[in-house]
């Protein structure tokens with residue numbers, strides 16, 4: 001029996017889980033944290049099967065109940081790390097500290113999260129501003145770095161950087177931290193005005209006018225988003241979307257992506273179709 005991880009319980013993730021569970025070939029675990037975009041939709045009237053408009057919340061709840069009835073296991077927690085091991089299996093870590101290993105992964109995490117509106121951030125992306133600690137930690141050996149974020153994901157990124165960086169500070173940008181801080185990491189809650197540097201990140205400027213030198217800025221707001229997770233396991237991304245082929249496969253064998261995180265039409269019908277296509281591809285991957 002194979003083991004499949006689906007990240008995200010929106011239309012794409014749940015749709016895939018139905019096909020996978022019904023195949024009888026794989027145990028299916030869906031890790032999900034926070035509301036699907038669909039939960040924000042008051043009325044849906046452009047989706048198949050309803051005589052009257054249906055609320056997004058109701059559509060989601062019914063879909064999840066159907067998946068649970070078929071044996072899909074839902075874990076209501078955040079996925080904060082994903083790595084591929086020597087046997088080409090996938091090691092997943094959730095915010096509650098649980099680690100597990102899977103044979104295949106579907107990223108169905110919805111559209112990429114917005115980056116914080118901080119002056120200088122977008123201009124310095126790739127020039128000291130990074131979205132993936134495990135990918136870029138090496139470039140900041142013995143350098144001072146900051147992580148911008150306030151949740152478990154920010155803490156995880158900071159802990160990834162501590163073995164190599166000279167110092168790691170989490171900047172919560174005015175938000176109360178949601179974690180207890182280990183000794184080796186500093187935390188500063190002041191509001192950030194700008195990230196500054198000529199050609200590369202050099203410092204953070206706070207709203208109170210003070211400054212902190214930093215060679216690297218790692219963005220880790222909220223949960224680990226689609227492109228961050230894809231980058232961690234080496235799946236190519238294009239801006240804010242994960243690149244897949246027509247079977248919803250990424251360039252990494254065993255890793256698939258579906259729904260809004262792959263771009264195109266950002267609608268329920270497309271997300272559901274993507275999930276079905278990805279599930280069928282995963283079943284072929286297992287056979």
Ligand SMILES: Cc1cc2nc3c(=O)[nH]c(=O)nc-3n(C[C@H](O)[C@H](O)[C@H](O)COP(=O)(O)OP(=O)(O)OC[C@H]3O[C@@H](n4cnc5c(N)ncnc54)[C@H](O)[C@@H]3O)c2cc1C
Pocket residue numbers: 007008009010011012013031032033034035036037038039040041042043044045046047077078079080108109110111223224225226258259260261265266267268269271
């Ligand atoms: C206000 C609004 C109205 C809309 N109206 C319509 C409409 O009328 N018709 C229509 O067809 N579409 C509509 N849409 C679009 C539709 O909701 C989306 O296209 C659809 O929900 C995309 O599905 P998805 O499964 O790709 O992603 P999502 O539904 O966004 O689900 C992704 C899930 O992954 C979870 N997740 C993300 N990162 C992690 C992590 N690290 N760990 C664990 N879980 C994670 C998220 O919390 C979320 O639950 C609307 C969207 C909005 C916001």
